[in-house]
Amino acid sequence: MTTFTVALVLVVAAAGLLRWRRPAWYWLTFGVTLATLRVLVRYASVMDACGLTVPPSRWRLALARVTNRPVPVSRPPRILRFRPTRTGLVLRLGLRPGQDAFDVAAASDRLRHSFSMYGVTSREVRSGVVELRMTGYDVLKRVQMPAKLDTRLMRVPVALREDGSVHYRDYRAIPHALTLGATESGKSVYQRNLVAGLASLDVALVGIDCKQGVELFPLARRFSALADNPDTAADLLDALVSRMEGVYQLIRAEQRITAAVPDAEIAADIWDLPAHLRPVPVVVLVDEVAELALSTKKNDPRRDRIIKALVRLAQLGRAAGIYLEICGQRFGSELGDGITMLRAQLTGRTAHRVNDETSAKMAFGDISPDAVLAAIQIPAGLRGLAVAGDSSGGWHRIRAPHTSLRQAVNTCNRYADRTPALPELAPFRPELTSSSEAPVPLSKTAPVTA
Structure with missing residues (x-):
């Protein structure tokens, strides 16, 4: 067994032990990187499978016919912001014309399974903008308040x-x-x-x-x-x-x-x-x-x-x-x-x-x-x-x-x-x-x- 194989086995064993005993530590060391890659790679296909895409507009179809190009594919919501946190990921999405924030909220459970996350919640930030908060582990099992808190009067x-x-x-x-x-x-x-x-x-x-x-x-x-x-x-x-x-x-x-x-x-x-x-x-x-x-x-x-x-x-x-x-x-x-x-x-x-x-x-x-x-x-x-x-x-x-x-x-x-x-x-x-x-x-x- 080579040195690289031994090192790989040790890393996998350490990751498995952390995920079992200290899920918060696992997320900060391994989970956040794997989840980021998983979400970005699967994003378009997952949104299409969850019914969160819109068909191409008429002018794009007409332009494709005139230029003899392939038919444009359906478009998912735009990713306006992508931010890892100490407990998960935060995606801010710009909805396409015809989409509604309720559609994203109704698909939250399907998004959770598709992205292999522990939980997914959505909220409407403003008209046409929805924020998805994904958690990588059960944050309520062992509650740890963050070090930085937005405390103010009352x-x-x-x-x-x-x-x-x-x-x-x-x-x-x-x-x-x-x-x-x-x-x-x-x-x-x-x-x-x-x-x-x-x-x-x-x-x-x-x-x-x-x-x-x-x-x-x-x-x-x-x-x-x-x-x-x-x-x-x-x-x-x-x-x-x-x-x-x-x-x-x-x-x-x-x-x-x-x-x-x-x-x-x-x-x-x-x-x-x-x-x-x-x-x-x-x-x-x-x-x-x-x-x-x-x-x-x-x-x-x-x-x-x-x-x-x-x-x-x-x-x-x-x-x-x-x-x-x-x-x-x-x-x-x-x-x-x-x-x-x-x-x-x-x-x-x-x-x-x-x-x-x-x-x-x-x-x-x-x-x-x-x-x-x-x-x-x-x-x-x-x-x-x-x-x-x-x-x-x-x-x-x-x-x-x-x-x-x-x-x-x-x-x-x-x-x-x-x-x-x-x-x-x-x-x-x-x-x-x-x-x-x-x-x-x-x-x-x-x-x-x-």
Whole structure:
């Protein structure tokens, strides 16, 4: 056996081992080169087999007849851009006259088989331009967030999408969101990633955890207010409504609507105010909404008060810089009056594994039937896998990187100095003590009563 043969066998064995044990490393070393050659060589024939070509135009046929040349072949979409990434390939295609973006989306599964890729998704960039994102391996099996992240004010990375791109939670684009998921579906890990991402920003965190605080109270050093029972939650929500009304008064006083002020500088929300006057934004995390909405009484004043406050915050809170993150296992009409009105205000939707189709419909039934089907197909063995969508009808499969409670606690402790003290929420701020035996024992401060 020659030296070249031995070297070739070693390379093939190393490639096979990497593909089995470390698919990401295999893609970066061998897969990206092989996939690039495969796509470029097969491109025209694959597009023709998938019905994504157009016949030659009449003038080209006439010119071929006049010059006695062969009949022109059908033309596939033009490749405007070809870019390898850390998870796959990105092709930007220019559609031919008569082609539609829906044709490319409908052929995504056939393109996946033809190009021997793990997944293919398409989106319309603009009229006549479609972007194909191909993944070379299962990026959601072992989530690895990229080193470079497009973080900005009120925009945090929380998960990885199935096409290899990062899923961001952008509060200025989607102010309020609903997260559903059964027990052990990964909902808590998603919430920890969200809190850890927000911890480094100039934002106030407010938590309502009616499971006696077991989920949010370990992160208390970064929270400006916390409630662990419905009674305290009702008072806390009323305080948030009062803060919202005060912020609106500030915006009205600083609207600057004189004729000399350009339209772009007229203040309509906190982000139009000067930086020295802008109130700190508030993110409200409700860990289990059913504990707030369920009641054994037919007409429960406390329950009606809580739902009314949540609905008001969802309808009016965006301009005042108050954003809602509602989590729960179910979010249907059985929770009582007003719950459907609240759900309609929650633009962002994320559903982890659910136990029945009805729960998936609570998240996506009024958005996309395809997202409902994708949510009920999430296997029990893949904790953290979820379907994320919004009111536009678009949706993606996502999975958050595993973040332990200790990691989230360490992050919150590191940025504890960024926790703003809000006067309206001072009675609900958790008391923190420390000792050599218990570094961060927490105790709940009861609200001040008259």
